[in-house]
Amino acid sequence: MRSPVSVGPAYDDAAMSPSAACAVPGCTDPAAHAELIPLCEDHLMVAAEVHGIGSGLSGPLPAPCRLCGSRLGVRYAGGHVCAVCEWPYGEQPDGELAPPRLDIVYYLRFGERVKIGTTTNPRQRFTAIRHEEVLAFERGDRRQEHRRHEEFAAERAGSSEWFALTPRLLAHIDVLTAGVDPWDRWRRWAAEAIAVR
Numbered sequence: 001m002r003s004p005v006s007v008g009p010a011y012d013d014a015a016m017s018p019s020a021a022c023a024v025p026g027c028t029d030p031a032a033h034a035e036l037i038p039l040c041e042d043h044l045m046v047a048a049e050v051h052g053i054g055s056g057l058s059g060p061l062p063a064p065c066r067l068c069g070s071r072l073g074v075r076y077a078g079g080h081v082c083a084v085c086e087w088p089y090g091e092q093p094d095g096e097l098a099p100p101r102l103d104i105v106y107y108l109r110f111g112e113r114v115k116i117g118t119t120t121n122p123r124q125r126f127t128a129i130r131h132e133e134v135l136a137f138e139r140g141d142r143r144q145e146h147r148r149h150e151e152f153a154a155e156r157a158g159s160s161e162w163f164a165l166t167p168r169l170l171a172h173i174d175v176l177t178a179g180v181d182p183w184d185r186w187r188r189w190a191a192e193a194i195a196v197r
Contacts, residue, residue, distance in 0.1 A: 045077050058083060067093055067194065068187035084184045085191030093194055100193035103141035104186065105148060107173055109133040113162045114169060116152070118145040122186060136176040137186050 020031045022040035029040035039047060061073035065082035072083040080089035087093075101120055108115040108131035118141060119125040126134070138144070149156065152172075155163040163169060177185075 107135040
């Protein structure tokens, strides 16, 4: 028969009673969860932040993110943030400032062709382009777009912005996406641009 294994220091029953005070010297607040750890709410929050509930707990936000509209969030000891753009839940973006300029190079698929173009407003731009799928975004303006056109000149259809979907171009797109939805990436860039203003 195995002997019981001790997993920590022994606590006396009085300290673990539901009415026990916080174990921090000088604090007289009641322990929030004395049956688990004898700390008051404030000291539990501090301990959680110091210990690093740093990875957070994923789950739905109480309401959509005010910046990107996502419902997926991460809850930390200090509050919620959007899981897509990391905007602090409940914080209002400054509506008086114009939206930041965010130049992107996009990759749209239609059949076996890919359009490589640039825009600052992908949703509006894509309404004018027939496509089946948004494959990827990357940060960059017309200079970056021109570099990509030169890089994939062998795949280019004439002088257009359409390119054959070859394994080489597909490998480049896979590197850009790295498994992240292009729209999630765009929302994150938009949130970062707003946050640094």
